[in-house]
Structures are given as C-alpha cells and as structure tokens.
Amino acid sequence: MKAPRFEYVRPTRLEDAIGFLARHGGDAKAIAGGQSLVPMMAFRLAAPRLLVDIGRIPGLNGIAVDDDGIRLGALVRWRDIERSAELQRAHPLLVEAVRHVAHYQIRNRGTVGGSLAHADPAAEMPGIAVTCDAQIVVVGPRGRRIIAAAEFFAAALSTTLAADELIIEVQLPPWRDNRRWAFEEFARRRGDFALAGVALFYDGGADGTATNIHIGAIGVGDTPVRLTAAESAVEAKRITASIIRDAGAAAAASVKPADDIHAPGEYRRALLGVLTERALARAAGLALREDA
Amino acid sequence: MSGRATVQFTVNGKHYAADVEPRTTLVDCLRHDLKLTGTHVGCEHGVCGACTVILDGAAVRACLMFAVQAEGADIVTVEGLADGDRLSPLQASFRKHHALQCGFCTPGILTTAHTLLSEEPDADADRIREVLSGNICRCTGYVQIVEAVLDARAAYKQKWAAAL
Numbered sequence: 001m002k003a004p005r006f007e008y009v010r011p012t013r014l015e016d017a018i019g020f021l022a023r024h025g026g027d028a029k030a031i032a033g034g035q036s037l038v039p040m041m042a043f044r045l046a047a048p049r050l051l052v053d054i055g056r057i058p059g060l061n062g063i064a065v066d067d068d069g070i071r072l073g074a075l076v077r078w079r080d081i082e083r084s085a086e087l088q089r090a091h092p093l094l095v096e097a098v099r100h101v102a103h104y105q106i107r108n109r110g111t112v113g114g115s116l117a118h119a120d121p122a123a124e125m126p127g128i129a130v131t132c133d134a135q136i137v138v139v140g141p142r143g144r145r146i147i148a149a150a151e152f153f154a155a156a157l158s159t160t161l162a163a164d165e166l167i168i169e170v171q172l173p174p175w176r177d178n179r180r181w182a183f184e185e186f187a188r189r190r191g192d193f194a195l196a197g198v199a200l201f202y203d204g205g206a207d208g209t210a211t212n213i214h215i216g217a218i219g220v221g222d223t224p225v226r227l228t229a230a231e232s233a234v235e236a237k238r239i240t241a242s243i244i245r246d247a248g249a250a251a252a253a254s255v256k257p258a259d260d261i262h263a264p265g266e267y268r269r270a271l272l273g274v275l276t277e278r279a280l281a282r283a284a285g286l287a288l289r290e291d292a
Numbered sequence: 293m294s295g296r297a298t299v300q301f302t303v304n305g306k307h308y309a310a311d312v313e314p315r316t317t318l319v320d321c322l323r324h325d326l327k328l329t330g331t332h333v334g335c336e337h338g339v340c341g342a343c344t345v346i347l348d349g350a351a352v353r354a355c356l357m358f359a360v361q362a363e364g365a366d367i368v369t370v371e372g373l374a375d376g377d378r379l380s381p382l383q384a385s386f387r388k389h390h391a392l393q394c395g396f397c398t399p400g401i402l403t404t405a406h407t408l409l410s411e412e413p414d415a416d417a418d419r420i421r422e423v424l425s426g427n428i429c430r431c432t433g434y435v436q437i438v439e440a441v442l443d444a445r446a447a448y449k450q451k452w453a454a455a456l
Contacts, residue, residue: 003317007314038356104422105352109356
C-alpha cells in the first residue's frame with residue numbers, strides 16, 4: 001500500500017530536529033534509513049503527520065573504538081558495521097549479529113538508531129544491546145540522558161524514548177581479548193525475522209572456566225531478554241556437554257513466548273533451548289551431538 | 293512545509309527534478325514521474341527486491357524510501373546498466389544462462405548482482421545466494437541466476453584489474 005500523507009522536513013542541525021519533534025509531539029516521527037518505518041507506514045500501522053529526516057545531520061554516523069568501549073552513532077548503517085575491520089576486532093559478536101539483519105539491500109540503508117527505536121522483539125541490534133549492557137544516548141529538549149539497554153525496551157515496538165527525544169549514539173562496553181562468544185538465530189528463510197536468536201559471550205579463564213557470562217535472547221518475548229537462569233547454569237564453571245544441556249534447559253524454562261502466526265510459543269521455547277546449546281558449544285569450541 | 297516537494301537527483305547520468313508528494317516512494321517517482329519503468333514494484337514493503345536500484349553505489353529497495361530522501365543522490369536503475377543497445381556483461385550472462393523466465397524480478401536482481409560484483413568480484417556461490425536472498429524469483433529456482441552471476445565475475449575482475 002501507499003503511505004498516508006505527511007509533511008517532510010530535513011533539518012541539518014540536531015537542535016532543529018528536536019525542535020520539530022517537540023513542537024509536533026506524537027504526530028512527528030524521525031526517519032533515517034526508514035527500513036522499519038517505511039513498511040510500517042505502507043501498512044498504515046504508523047501514520048505520522050510529520051517526518052523529520054535526520055539522515056543529513058552531521059556527526060551521527062561515527063564508529064569509535066577506545067579503552068572505554070565502542071561508540072556507534074545513530075546513523076551508522078549495518079553495512080558500515082559489516083565492513084569495519086576495526087569492529088571485527090573490537091566487537092566480533094556485534095558484527096556477526098549484524099550479518100543476520102534482514103537482507104543485503106536493507107543492510108545498505110538500515111541504521112543502528114532506527115533499529116533500537118523501532119524495538120522489534122526479534123531484531124538483532126536490540127538483542128546485542130541488552131546482552132552486552134549497552135548504554136543508549138538520547139537527546140531531547142531537556143538535554144541529554146543515557147538509558148541502559150535493560151531499561152530502554154518497554155514492550156514490542158515500544159521504548160522509554162520520549163516522543164521528542166532522539167537516539168544519537170549507542171555505547172558498548174569494551175571487549176576483552178580472552179572473550180569467547182557466539183550468535184545463533186533461526187529463521188525459516190535467510191533474512192527473515194528470527195523465530196528465536198541467542199547472543200552470548202564470556203571470559204574464558206586459563207583453566208577453562210567461564211566467567212562474566214552474558215546470554216541474551218531475541219524473538220521469545222515482547223523485548224529482548226537476558227537469560228539469567230541460563231547464565232547461572234554456566235557462570236564460574238568449565239563448559240562441558242552437561243553444562244551446555246543444563247543451560248539450554250534453563251533458557252527454555254525461563255521464557256514463555258506467545259503463540260503467533262509464525263510459530264507456536266512452545267516451538268519458540270524449544271528452539272531457544274537448542275540455540276542456547278549451539279551457541280555455548282560454538283563459543284566453547286565443542287562439538288554438539290544433536291541426537292544426544 | 294507544504295503538500296508537495298521538489299526533489300532533484302541524477303538517474304543514469306541524467307539530472308532530473310520532480311514535483312512529488314512527500315509520501316511518494318522513490319520507485320513510484322522513477323516510474324510515474326520520470327517514466328523509467330524498468331524498475332518494477334512488487335510488494336511495496338521491502339521483502340521482494342523487485343524495486344532494487346543503486347543509490348550512491350549501494351543496492352537499495354526503492355519502495356523503502358521516499359523520493360524526497362534521495363535529494364542529491366546518484367541513482368542507477370536497470371536502464372543504466374547497458375551501454376546503449378549493448379548488454380552489460382552481467383545482462384549478457386543472464387541471457388546466456390537463461391537466468392530469467394517472466395522477467396519481473398530481473399531488474400532488481402541485475403542491480404543487486406551488479407553492486408555485489410562491483411564490490412566483491414570474487415563473490416562465491418554462497419555469497420551470491422546470500423545476497424540474492426533479498427530478491428524473490430518465483431520462476432527460475434535461482435540455479436541459472438546464480439550460474440549467470442558466477443559467470444559474469446570475469447568481466448568485473450577485469451574491470452578491477454584495469455582500475456588498479
């Protein structure tokens with residue numbers, strides 16, 4: 001379908017963009033890559049009266065890596081992350097997750113900030129943000145504030161971002177050299193929304209114990225979630241086949257996905273258990289017997 | 293702010309200005325205002341890939357952006373791939389391998405594969421399939437499409453070698 005009518009502005013200063021959002025309240029929407037918002041408008045699930053195109057505002061598309069971590073500007077596109085040799089070293093989990101975002105053409109336009117603001121429960125970037133304790137930097141008429149990813153996603157397609165606030169940056173804590181990690185998701189076809197997905201990392205000790213384990217899931221609830229029960233099954237232990245099974249079972253037991261047209265909730269729950277096992281095995285470099 | 297907007301960009305090397313509603317998608321602008329009907333409209337919500345055009349060097353879905361967002365852009369559509377009546381190497385390869393049947397998806401597949409090979413002339417069959425997963429073809433089963441793209445790589449490698 002065609003999008004409903006709207007007016008369009010393309011400010012080149014951040015304060016002007018915020019001014020437009022502040023003056024029009026919930027009637028205005030920011031657009032950058034538009035890869036989620038334009039389909040929402042085509043389906044008329046979204047009908048903003050004013051689109052504020054923030055795509056030409058300078059200073060929002062930087063990728064910076066230093067001792068404090070990684071900073072991604074809101075306008076950084078998936079293709080920028082995929083092609084960044086620096087990020088491949090500085091945050092391989094992020095790069096691997098981004099390779100699963102939609103399709104080639106969409107990765108050429110879609111942005112980090114847009115994905116966070118859209119807050120699809122199955123989207124990769126919100127999952128990485130929650131798994132990795134990201135901080136989301138937003139600005140509005142009342143100034144700048146930093147929202148922890150765990151506090152940012154309120155419900156499906158809903159965040160704690162106010163209507164007159166804009167995401168300008170996401171910050172990820174620094175990656176450690178001894179880190180083991182994996183990203184696993186399952187979709188019926190390449191590029192489809194994940195039916196479920198798991199991101200995880202831990203710091204591997206010399207004796208093989210896993211510490212600082214972080215496990216997050218997408219596609220199994222209203223928002224991305226940390227799988228704390230599965231984390232507890234792994235933390236400070238050596239990863240073995242039985243620990244992997246325990247973690248998978250704990251992951252599956254800790255979620256209650258709803259039935260929808262794509263899959264019954266029980267299917268997603270079982271899938272999450274399998275993906276958790278696969279991700280842990282991959283991170284630990286262990287072969288998994290699927291029939292075990 | 294008003295009900296209509298003027299947008300200017302370059303398409304296939306030619307400068308265009310169009311007076312559009314802000315809600316006009318880039319693909320509708322190309323087809324209805326510029327009469328460049330080589331780019332096809334399939335799903336209009338970003339899943340089929342038929343409307344893929346090349347925007348500032350990158351393959352994008354022209355149904356997933358409004359024409360006004362393309363202000364100042366350099367756009368290449370399927371009409372811009374051939375040199376007059378001479379098919380581009382990729383197009384010639386599609387003909388050689390019978391890589392189309394009804395042809396509806398072909399403009400989007402050609403523009404997608406063209407940007408892929410322009411950037412990655414060594415792309416293997418897996419990479420080609422991964423990239424073309426964003427383009428739905430209901431006729432061919434993709435086998436000949438992948439063969440055609442693989443076969444066209446030689447021409448892009450030559451272009452790379454010549455540019456170095």
